[in-house]
Amino acid sequence: MNRDLAKAVTDIFREERSGIYERLAAFEYRQWVKTYSWLDASGLALYFRDRVRLLGIESAVPDRALERLEKNAADNRNKTEEMFGEFLEINRRFKVAGVTYVNLKGFSLIPDACEDAALRCQFDLDFLVARSDSVLCEQILEQNGYVLTGVGKDVREYKAGSGQVPSARDLYKAKQQKSVEIHFADSEKNEGAFSTESLSRIQWNRFDGFEIPAHSDCDKFLGLTLHLFKHLRSEWTRASWVLEYANFIRFHCDNEQLWLEVKRCMTSSPRTKLAIGAVTLLADRHFGSKQLPNILRGAISELPVSVRLWVERYGSNVIFAKFPGTKFYLLLEKSISRKDDVESFKMRGRLFPFHLPPKISVGREDAGLLERLKQLQVEAKFVLFRLRFHVTQGIAYMIEASRWKRNVASLQS
Numbered sequence: 554m555n556r557d558l559a560k561a562v563t564d565i566f567r568e569e570r571s572g573i574y575e576r577l578a579a580f581e582y583r584q585w586v587k588t589y590s591w592l593d594a595s596g597l598a599l600y601f602r603d604r605v606r607l608l609g610i611e612s613a614v615p616d617r618a619l620e621r622l623e624k625n626a627a628d629n630r631n632k633t634e635e636m637f638g639e640f641l642e643i644n645r646r647f648k649v650a651g652v653t654y655v656n657l658k659g660f661s662l663i664p665d666a667c668e669d670a671a672l673r674c675q676f677d678l679d680f681l682v683a684r685s686d687s688v689l690c691e692q693i694l695e696q697n698g699y700v701l702t703g704v705g706k707d708v709r710e711y712k713a714g715s716g717q718v719p720s721a722r723d724l725y726k727a728k729q730q731k732s733v734e735i736h737f738a739d740s741e742k743n744e745g746a747f748s749t750e751s752l753s754r755i756q757w758n759r760f761d762g763f764e765i766p767a768h769s770d771c772d773k774f775l776g777l778t779l780h781l782f783k784h785l786r787s788e789w790t791r792a793s794w795v796l797e798y799a800n801f802i803r804f805h806c807d808n809e810q811l812w813l814e815v816k817r818c819m820t821s822s823p824r825t826k827l828a829i830g831a832v833t834l835l836a837d838r839h840f841g842s843k844q845l846p847n848i849l850r851g852a853i854s855e856l857p858v859s860v861r862l863w864v865e866r867y868g869s870n871v872i873f874a875k876f877p878g879t880k881f882y883l884l885l886e887k888s889i890s891r892k893d894d895v896e897s898f899k900m901r902g903r904l905f906p907f908h909l910p911p912k913i914s915v916g917r918e919d920a921g922l923l924e925r926l927k928q929l930q931v932e933a934k935f936v937l938f939r940l941r942f943h944v945t946q947g948i949a950y951m952i953e954a955s956r957w958k959r960n961v962a963s964l965q966s
Contacts, residue, residue: 554588555580559873562592562601566796566840570608577613585618593724594876596793599626599672628725630671635727637670637760640678643733644765646693653683654690654766655755657736657776661767663758665804666777666797673793674725677710677732683752684737691735699733703911709735770805771814775825777801782828785835786886788946789878790871792839798832799840806844816848827889830856835868859888859961866960877942880904880950884957904947910939 561576592598602622605611611619640660647654655661657679663670682690687709691701694711703710714730738749755766768776777798784790805811819826830852837845837853853861863885870881883903 554591554873554875555584556873558584558588559591562588562597563792563839563872565601565604565608566799570610573608574610574613577610582615582617585615589621591873591875593625593674594791595872596674596791597796598622599629599674599725600793600796602626603669603672625725626671628727629674632725632727633671633673633675636675636678636731639731641760641763641765643678643680643693643697644763646697647680647690650689650693652686652690652693653752654686655681655752656758656765656767657681658780660760661758661765661773662777662797662801665770665773666801673797676728677734679734679736681736681738681752683749687735687737694733694735699731707737709737711735770808770811771818774801774805774811774815775818778825778829778832781832785831785871786882786889787878788880788882788942789874789876792872795832795836795872796840799836802833802836802846802849803844806846812846812848819848819852826852827856827860831860831864834861834864835871838865838868839872857888858964860885862960862964863888877939878946880946881953883950884954888961904950905943909936 558577558580561573561580564576565573592601599622602619602625605614605619605622614622637660640656644656659673659675659677659679660670662673667673680690691709691711694713698713699711700713701709702712711733712730713733714728738752751768751772754769754772756769757764758767759765767773777794781790781794781798784794815829819829829849833845833849834853834856856864867881867884870879880903886903
């Protein structure tokens with residue numbers, strides 16, 4: 554991709570019309586074509602197109618590139634409408650059955666983090682459910698045609714529809730395969746928003762005359778923060794998540810009650826304070842606002858030196874990385890994790906994992922031989938794709954790790 558063009562795309566959210574027009578107009582069409590894959594994977598394509606229209610600088614973008622953006626925007630609006638119908642249907646069934654739940658991410662972020670749901674390239678629906686209602690929740694999803702496809706400590710993934718993996722070319726088009734993630738809340742006091750206590754602090758959002766439960770403003774902010782921080786500590790972080798975090802701060806910049814509640818959370822949880830400081834610094838550097846609340850500025854100023862250095866040095870790698878990301882997040886892990894034998898073992902396992910990646914498609918029980926062979930081919934390509942990533946990024950990490958160690962040592966001395 555063209556790194557200078559990608560930088561201009563991110564700067565459009567903070568620069569004035571005149572300066573950004575000249576920068577964008579300097580790029581030829583072929584440079585846009587090379588940057589398409591990053592623009593799509595980052596989640597910024599439709600946000601960028603909307604910003605271009607708002608500033609009235611369409612002529613700065615080549616006609617064919619602009620046509621592609623417009624077509625993707627139209628396709629994504631249709632996809633969003635279909636997903637919204639499924640979203641309302643699952644909410645209706647949960648409410649009728651008396652499930653204790655709240656909507657996470659996605660449509661619940663409108664308008665705080667995104668003014669129009671059709672600007673988000675959304676792939677699944679997320680719900681936080683009381684663990685005591687897990688069986689009832691699964692029964693409802695099964696009645697809607699979903700099957701369990703993945704199980705984690707506090708999350709389960711369900712899919713319905715076609716088992717065929719959608720093509721990257723159809724990123725913005727409505728999918729035959731539907732996906733739902735159920736996150737579970739425990740009665741124990743957890744850091745962040747995913748606790749039973751947060752289910753008692755819901756607020757009601759109205760969509761098309763239907764009220765749906767969403768997190769309180771504070772829990773929503775913590776959810777955004779911890780979700781983003783979790784991805785900073787993993788291979789892939791979508792740049793659009795960072796933009797939406799910055800949008801949320803701008804939307805609530807004058808909400809004094811919210812920031813007082815956030816301050817109380819930071820006081821009671823140093824880990825949450827660290828997460829808020831790190832992701833706020835990242836968002837402020839790339840999509841920043843002049844109206845950053847003092848409480849968030851304080852969280853940045855109190856970051857450990859090594860964490861701040863990581864954000865300043867590798868934050869751009871996060872924003873401009875090609876999918877599926879990088880291994881530089883392991884340097885951040887070394888800065889915030891205990892350096893005992895168990896942690897070292899975990900680090901080696903993430904650098905070069907010795908297990909197959911999870912399946913990316915779900916086959917139908919009545920699938921024929923040809924369909925099963927196609928599914929095996931897709932899975933084999935994905936395994937090779939992941940293997941190449943681990944080898945190339947593992948080598949890049951090992952080269953960078955020695956440089957990082959010297960920089961941290963220099964700071965400490």
